[in-house]
Every structure is written in structure tokens, then in C-alpha cells.
Amino acid sequence: SQKIEQNSEALNIQEGKTATLTCNYTxxxxxxxxxxxxxxxxxxxxxxxxxxxxxxxxxxRLKVTFDTTLKQSLFHITASQPADSATYLCALDTPxxxxxxxxxxxxxxLSVKP
Amino acid sequence: xxxxxxxxxxxxxxxxxxxxVTCSQNMxxxxxxxxxxxxxxxxxxxYYSMNVEVTDKGxxxxxxxxxxxxxxxFPLILESPSPNQTSxxxxxxxxxxxxxxxxxxxxTRLTVT
Numbered sequence: 422s423q424k425i426e427q428n429s430e431a432l433n434i435q436e437g438k439t440a441t442l443t444c445n446y447t448x449x450x451x452x453x454x455x456x457x458x459x460x461x462x463x464x465x466x467x468x469x470x471x472x473x474x475x476x477x478x479x480x481x482r483l484k485v486t487f488d489t490t491l492k493q494s495l496f497h498i499t500a501s502q503p504a505d506s507a508t509y510l511c512a513l514d515t516p517x518x519x520x521x522x523x524x525x526x527x528x529x530x531l532s533v534k535p
Numbered sequence: 536x537x538x539x540x541x542x543x544x545x546x547x548x549x550x551x552x553x554x555x556v557t558c559s560q561n562m563x564x565x566x567x568x569x570x571x572x573x574x575x576x577x578x579x580x581x582y583y584s585m586n587v588e589v590t591d592k593g594x595x596x597x598x599x600x601x602x603x604x605x606x607x608x609f610p611l612i613l614e615s616p617s618p619n620q621t622s623x624x625x626x627x628x629x630x631x632x633x634x635x636x637x638x639x640x641x642x643t644r645l646t647v648t
Contacts, residue, residue, distance in 0.1 A: 453634050464539075464625050464639030465578070472634075510578070514633055521632060522593070525570075527577040 424448065425513055431530040434501055442496040442529045444511035449524070453514035454487050454494050458507045459528065465510055469496075501533045537562045541626050541640035548616055549648055556611045556643050558626030564638070566629045567609040568593065569601065571622040572642075578625070584609055585632060616647040 425446040434440050444454070452473050457465035471478045471487045471494070478485045484497040498505050508528040515522055539560045548554055560567065568583035570593075580593030584603040598620055600612040609628075613620060626640040 455636065457637075462623075462642065462644075464627075464642050465637070466639070467636035470634070470636060516633070522580060523637065525578040527575070 425511070425524055425526045427509075427511055427526040428529040431532060433532045433534065436502060436533055436535050438501055440498040440501050440505070440531055440533070442509050442511075442531065444494040444496065444526055446492050446513055449492075449513050449515055449519060450489070451513040451519075452516045454485075455512040455514055455523070456483075456485055456494075456496050457510040457512065457525075459510055460507050468509075470514075498531075501531075503533045503535050506532050537638065539626055539628055539638050539640035541624075541643050543643060544641060545644050547646045547648065550617055551615050554613050554616060554645075556613075556624060556626075556645070558609045558611065558640060559607050560609075560626075560628040560638065561607065562628060562630075562638065563606065564628035564630055565606070566632045566635075567603065568627050568637075569599070569609070569611045570625045570627065571595065572625060573622050581611070581624075583632075616645075618647050621645060621647050 427444050455470045456468045459465040469485045471485050482499045486495045508530045510528045511526045513524045542557045565586050569581040570578045572578050579595045581599050582601040584590045590601050624643045627637040629635040629637045
């Protein structure tokens with residue numbers, strides 16, 4: 422069956438360290454992969470989009486990698502800050518041949534301690 | 536300011552009483568969709584619309600209706616709400632279906648008793 426999985430446990434790290442979040446999927450071949458941030462009770466906010474032919478993308482302290490062979494994306498936040506504490510969602514952007522949907526993982530809750 | 540608005544933000548209602556949650560975007564986006572978010576189940580798509588007068592079912596459409604008479608508006612209708620529709624609902628829009636960021640509304644927390 423088709424599946425998308427993110428770090429099942431919450432991630433707790435110290436301020437200043439790099440947070441690494443994982444998104445694994447099976448039985449999809451997404452054309453794009455997106456990452457969102459969600460604060461409690463609020464709507465997700467778009468962070469980054471990476472295409473299937475891109476290995477890595479950066480935006481300020483954020484970096485996303487996309488390995489279509491491993492079927493995995495890694496999301497890094499460098500020099501993390503308490504304000505980075507939130508739930509992070511990955512989303513597979515599938516082509517029409519696979520349903521043409523944006524399929525969300527359940528999210529990883531990140532807590533950055535001062 | 537580019538935004539997606541939803542109303543109401545909070546709603547408590549009783550089983551069977553029809554309700555509508557409005558959604559509006561000011562970015563001239565073609566694509567709009569509705570999601571529900573439940574603990575342990577993540578975001579699941581209810582309905583989506585590729586353009587005016589074009590709507591289609593998502594993964595969990597049962598018990599919901601939508602319409603897209605104007606490009607900016609995409610209301611979600613619950614004709615006869617039931618307790619299992621208690622959830623956090625999000626409307627989202629994007630320039631096109633694939634390859635573009637989704638702009639989400641602030642959410643509507645619905646409780647059906």
C-alpha cells in the first residue's frame with residue numbers, strides 16, 4: 422500500500438544545534454515534495470518545495486534533500502532557535518497518473534530548548 | 536495582503552443542523568481545496584476544485600458538499616452534520632494543482648454534538 426512516514430517521535434534538541442527531520446514514502450513517485458510548518462491550532466505555512474530532479478534546496482537556515490532512489494526527504498534547520506518549535510509536515514505532490522494529489526505526512530513535532 | 540479567509544473560526548452545532556463554512560482567497564488562484572485534520576490521521580483532503588464550476592472528491596468526501604461559483608470562493612457544506620465530522624477544517628488555495636505552494640486558511644474548529 423502507499424504510505425508516507427515522518428519521524429514518529431517528537432524531536433527535542435538544544436538551541437543552536439541542527440534539527441534533522443525525515444520523510445519516507447513507499448509506492449509513490451512524486452514529481453515534487455513540499456515542506457510546511459504548522460503551529461498549534463493554525464493553518465500550515467509553506468516552507469520549501471523541491472523537484473524530483475533536484476537533490477538539494479536551501480532557504481536561509483533551511484535545507485531540504487530529496488533522494489528518489491531511497492524515497493526519502495530530509496529537512497534540516499541549522500542554528501535552531503526556540504521559535505523554530507512547531508510541527509513540520511512533508512507533503513508528496515503526485516502526478517496525475519498517481520492521483521494528482523498533495524498527500525501529507527502526519528508531521529514531526531520539533532521542540533527547541535534554550 | 537495575500538490570504539485565505541475562513542468563517543466561522545469556531546462552531547459548535549448539533550447533529551443534523553445544516554451548516555456552511557465559507558472560504559475566500561484574494562490571490563486569483565485556480566485551485567482550491569478543503570482538508571480536515573484529526574489527531575493521528577493528519578491532513579486529509581475532502582474536496583478540491585481545479586477552477587470555477589469544476590469540483591471533485593478528495594479522499595474523505597462523504598457527508599460534505601462544495602460549490603465553486605466564483606473563483607475566489609469555495610464554501611464547504613455539511614447538509615446533516617454528525618459527531619464524526621467533529622474536526623479542524625482547513626481551506627487552501629494555490630496557483631495550480633501541482634508544483635505550487637498551498638496557502639492555507641486559519642482553520643475552522645467544528646464540534647458536532
